[in-house]
Amino acid sequence: MSRYDVTEDPLCYPGTNVLRNKADLTNQDELDQFEQLMFLTRSEEPLPEGALDYAHYRAIHHHFFQDVYTWAGQPRQVRTAKGGNWFCYPEYIDAEMHRIFRELTDENHLADTTSPQNFAERAAHYIADINAVHPFREGNGRCQLTLLDILMQVAGLEMIEDNIDEDEFMNAMIASFAGDEGPLVDAIIKIAS
Protein backbone atom coordinates (compact mmCIF):
# COMPACT_ATOMS: atom_id res chain seq x y z
CA MET A 1 0.00 0.00 0.00
CA SER A 2 2.99 2.32 -0.12
CA ARG A 3 2.52 5.08 -2.66
CA TYR A 4 3.69 5.01 -6.24
CA ASP A 5 5.43 7.49 -8.47
CA VAL A 6 3.01 7.53 -11.36
CA THR A 7 2.79 9.33 -14.61
CA GLU A 8 -0.58 10.99 -15.26
CA ASP A 9 -3.23 8.59 -13.96
CA PRO A 10 -6.90 8.65 -14.97
CA LEU A 11 -7.62 6.06 -12.28
CA CYS A 12 -7.13 8.73 -9.58
CA TYR A 13 -9.49 11.43 -8.43
CA PRO A 14 -8.48 14.63 -10.23
CA GLY A 15 -5.63 16.49 -8.59
CA THR A 16 -4.86 13.64 -6.16
CA ASN A 17 -2.96 10.36 -5.97
CA VAL A 18 -5.99 8.64 -4.48
CA LEU A 19 -7.32 5.82 -6.63
CA ARG A 20 -10.98 6.01 -7.56
CA ASN A 21 -12.74 3.33 -5.56
CA LYS A 22 -16.15 1.75 -5.13
CA ALA A 23 -16.65 3.35 -1.71
CA ASP A 24 -15.81 6.74 -3.26
CA LEU A 25 -13.28 7.48 -0.54
CA THR A 26 -11.06 10.42 -1.41
CA ASN A 27 -8.98 10.29 1.76
CA GLN A 28 -5.96 8.00 1.35
CA ASP A 29 -5.92 6.77 4.95
CA GLU A 30 -9.59 5.87 4.78
CA LEU A 31 -9.06 4.10 1.46
CA ASP A 32 -6.09 2.17 2.88
CA GLN A 33 -8.24 0.97 5.78
CA PHE A 34 -11.16 0.04 3.54
CA GLU A 35 -8.89 -1.74 1.08
CA GLN A 36 -7.20 -3.78 3.80
CA LEU A 37 -10.52 -4.66 5.41
CA MET A 38 -11.93 -5.90 2.11
CA PHE A 39 -8.70 -7.77 1.37
CA LEU A 40 -8.79 -9.52 4.74
CA THR A 41 -12.47 -10.34 4.32
CA ARG A 42 -11.88 -11.89 0.89
CA SER A 43 -8.83 -13.70 2.27
CA GLU A 44 -11.19 -15.69 4.49
CA GLU A 45 -12.86 -17.12 1.38
CA PRO A 46 -11.40 -19.87 -0.82
CA LEU A 47 -9.17 -18.57 -3.59
CA PRO A 48 -10.38 -18.92 -7.18
CA GLU A 49 -9.42 -22.20 -8.80
CA GLY A 50 -7.05 -22.04 -11.73
CA ALA A 51 -4.11 -23.47 -13.61
CA LEU A 52 -1.49 -21.35 -11.83
CA ASP A 53 -1.07 -19.26 -14.93
CA TYR A 54 -1.37 -15.54 -15.62
CA ALA A 55 -5.17 -15.76 -15.91
CA HIS A 56 -5.25 -17.42 -12.49
CA TYR A 57 -2.99 -14.73 -11.01
CA ARG A 58 -5.31 -12.07 -12.35
CA ALA A 59 -8.30 -13.95 -10.91
CA ILE A 60 -6.62 -13.92 -7.50
CA HIS A 61 -6.12 -10.15 -7.72
CA HIS A 62 -9.73 -9.76 -8.77
CA HIS A 63 -10.85 -11.89 -5.84
CA PHE A 64 -9.00 -9.76 -3.29
CA PHE A 65 -9.81 -6.33 -4.68
CA GLN A 66 -13.19 -6.73 -6.40
CA ASP A 67 -14.95 -4.79 -3.63
CA VAL A 68 -12.62 -1.82 -3.95
CA TYR A 69 -11.62 -1.27 -7.58
CA THR A 70 -13.55 -1.72 -10.84
CA TRP A 71 -10.25 -2.69 -12.51
CA ALA A 72 -9.47 -5.53 -10.08
CA GLY A 73 -7.76 -8.35 -11.96
CA GLN A 74 -6.81 -6.13 -14.88
CA PRO A 75 -3.26 -5.06 -15.66
CA ARG A 76 -2.32 -1.44 -15.16
CA GLN A 77 -2.20 1.00 -18.06
CA VAL A 78 0.08 3.65 -16.62
CA ARG A 79 3.79 3.63 -15.93
CA THR A 80 4.58 3.24 -12.25
CA ALA A 81 7.67 3.24 -10.06
CA LYS A 82 8.58 2.83 -6.40
CA GLY A 83 11.62 4.48 -4.91
CA GLY A 84 12.82 5.44 -8.36
CA ASN A 85 12.56 1.89 -9.70
CA TRP A 86 10.35 1.92 -12.79
CA PHE A 87 8.41 -1.27 -13.31
CA CYS A 88 7.63 -2.90 -16.67
CA TYR A 89 5.96 -0.52 -19.09
CA PRO A 90 2.24 -1.32 -19.47
CA GLU A 91 2.47 -2.34 -23.12
CA TYR A 92 4.79 -5.24 -22.21
CA ILE A 93 3.02 -6.49 -19.06
CA ASP A 94 0.89 -9.21 -20.65
CA ALA A 95 3.76 -10.71 -22.65
CA GLU A 96 6.09 -10.65 -19.64
CA MET A 97 3.55 -12.21 -17.31
CA HIS A 98 2.74 -14.95 -19.82
CA ARG A 99 6.48 -15.64 -20.15
CA ILE A 100 7.01 -15.85 -16.39
CA PHE A 101 4.09 -18.20 -15.83
CA ARG A 102 5.09 -20.30 -18.84
CA GLU A 103 8.53 -20.76 -17.31
CA LEU A 104 6.98 -21.53 -13.93
CA THR A 105 4.76 -24.13 -15.58
CA ASP A 106 7.80 -25.62 -17.32
CA GLU A 107 9.30 -26.00 -13.83
CA ASN A 108 6.17 -27.87 -12.73
CA HIS A 109 5.28 -24.93 -10.43
CA LEU A 110 8.28 -25.90 -8.26
CA ALA A 111 6.66 -29.20 -7.21
CA ASP A 112 9.94 -30.98 -7.90
CA THR A 113 12.23 -28.74 -5.85
CA THR A 114 14.37 -30.87 -3.59
CA SER A 115 14.75 -28.83 -0.40
CA PRO A 116 13.54 -25.58 1.20
CA GLN A 117 16.79 -23.97 -0.03
CA ASN A 118 16.20 -25.15 -3.59
CA PHE A 119 12.56 -24.04 -3.40
CA ALA A 120 13.54 -20.62 -2.05
CA GLU A 121 16.08 -20.05 -4.82
CA ARG A 122 13.57 -20.83 -7.57
CA ALA A 123 10.64 -19.06 -5.90
CA ALA A 124 12.75 -15.94 -5.29
CA HIS A 125 13.54 -15.82 -8.97
CA TYR A 126 9.87 -15.88 -9.98
CA ILE A 127 8.64 -13.52 -7.28
CA ALA A 128 11.40 -11.05 -8.16
CA ASP A 129 10.45 -11.25 -11.84
CA ILE A 130 6.77 -10.70 -11.08
CA ASN A 131 7.63 -7.77 -8.84
CA ALA A 132 9.71 -6.22 -11.61
CA VAL A 133 6.71 -6.48 -13.92
CA HIS A 134 4.29 -5.24 -11.23
CA PRO A 135 1.18 -6.02 -13.29
CA PHE A 136 -1.37 -4.21 -11.16
CA ARG A 137 -1.84 -0.59 -10.22
CA GLU A 138 -2.11 -1.63 -6.56
CA GLY A 139 -2.10 -4.91 -4.62
CA ASN A 140 1.03 -6.45 -6.10
CA GLY A 141 2.73 -7.29 -2.80
CA ARG A 142 -0.29 -9.11 -1.45
CA CYS A 143 -0.71 -11.14 -4.64
CA GLN A 144 3.00 -12.00 -4.67
CA LEU A 145 2.79 -13.33 -1.12
CA THR A 146 -0.33 -15.32 -1.99
CA LEU A 147 1.42 -16.88 -4.98
CA LEU A 148 4.39 -17.72 -2.77
CA ASP A 149 2.03 -19.43 -0.34
CA ILE A 150 0.46 -21.46 -3.16
CA LEU A 151 3.86 -22.47 -4.53
CA MET A 152 4.94 -23.58 -1.07
CA GLN A 153 1.89 -25.82 -0.84
CA VAL A 154 2.65 -27.27 -4.29
CA ALA A 155 6.19 -28.00 -3.09
CA GLY A 156 4.91 -29.64 0.09
CA LEU A 157 6.03 -26.79 2.33
CA GLU A 158 4.08 -24.61 4.71
CA MET A 159 4.29 -20.85 5.10
CA ILE A 160 5.09 -19.72 8.64
CA GLU A 161 3.23 -16.43 8.52
CA ASP A 162 4.49 -15.32 11.94
CA ASN A 163 8.01 -15.28 10.52
CA ILE A 164 7.19 -12.77 7.80
CA ASP A 165 9.24 -9.64 8.40
CA GLU A 166 7.70 -6.96 6.18
CA ASP A 167 10.78 -4.71 6.23
CA GLU A 168 13.05 -7.62 5.38
CA PHE A 169 10.80 -8.60 2.48
CA MET A 170 10.64 -5.04 1.20
CA ASN A 171 14.44 -4.64 1.31
CA ALA A 172 14.87 -8.04 -0.31
CA MET A 173 12.48 -7.06 -3.08
CA ILE A 174 14.39 -3.84 -3.70
CA ALA A 175 17.68 -5.79 -3.81
CA SER A 176 16.13 -8.24 -6.26
CA PHE A 177 15.12 -5.36 -8.50
CA ALA A 178 18.80 -4.42 -8.62
CA GLY A 179 19.67 -8.01 -9.55
CA ASP A 180 20.55 -9.55 -6.18
CA GLU A 181 18.06 -12.30 -5.31
CA GLY A 182 20.09 -13.50 -2.30
CA PRO A 183 18.22 -11.54 0.39
CA LEU A 184 14.89 -12.71 -1.03
CA VAL A 185 16.07 -16.33 -0.94
CA ASP A 186 17.00 -15.83 2.73
CA ALA A 187 13.64 -14.20 3.53
CA ILE A 188 11.75 -17.06 1.88
CA ILE A 189 13.72 -19.75 3.70
CA LYS A 190 12.78 -18.14 7.02
CA ILE A 191 9.08 -18.54 6.29
CA ALA A 192 9.20 -22.03 4.76
CA SER A 193 8.85 -25.16 6.84
Ligand SMILES: Nc1ncnc2c1ncn2[C@@H]1O[C@H](COP(=O)(O)OP(=O)(O)OP(=O)(O)O)[C@@H](O)[C@H]1O
Ligand atom coordinates in the same frame (compact mmCIF):
# COMPACT_ATOMS: atom_id res chain seq x y z
N1 LIG B 1 11.63 0.53 -4.43
C1 LIG B 1 11.10 -0.65 -4.75
N2 LIG B 1 11.61 -1.37 -5.76
C2 LIG B 1 11.10 -2.57 -6.10
N3 LIG B 1 10.04 -3.14 -5.47
C3 LIG B 1 9.48 -2.47 -4.45
C4 LIG B 1 9.98 -1.20 -4.03
N4 LIG B 1 9.24 -0.78 -2.98
C5 LIG B 1 8.32 -1.74 -2.75
N5 LIG B 1 8.46 -2.76 -3.61
C6 LIG B 1 7.66 -3.98 -3.67
O1 LIG B 1 6.42 -3.68 -4.26
C7 LIG B 1 5.43 -4.57 -3.72
C8 LIG B 1 4.24 -3.77 -3.22
O2 LIG B 1 3.48 -3.40 -4.33
P1 LIG B 1 2.00 -2.79 -4.11
O3 LIG B 1 2.08 -1.56 -3.27
O4 LIG B 1 1.31 -2.75 -5.43
O5 LIG B 1 1.37 -3.96 -3.29
P2 LIG B 1 0.33 -3.88 -2.13
O6 LIG B 1 -0.14 -5.27 -1.89
O7 LIG B 1 -0.69 -2.83 -2.43
O8 LIG B 1 1.22 -3.33 -0.94
P3 LIG B 1 1.97 -4.09 0.22
O9 LIG B 1 2.81 -5.18 -0.40
O10 LIG B 1 2.82 -2.98 0.81
O11 LIG B 1 0.88 -4.59 1.12
C9 LIG B 1 6.08 -5.34 -2.59
O12 LIG B 1 6.47 -6.62 -3.04
C10 LIG B 1 7.30 -4.49 -2.29
O13 LIG B 1 8.34 -5.26 -1.74
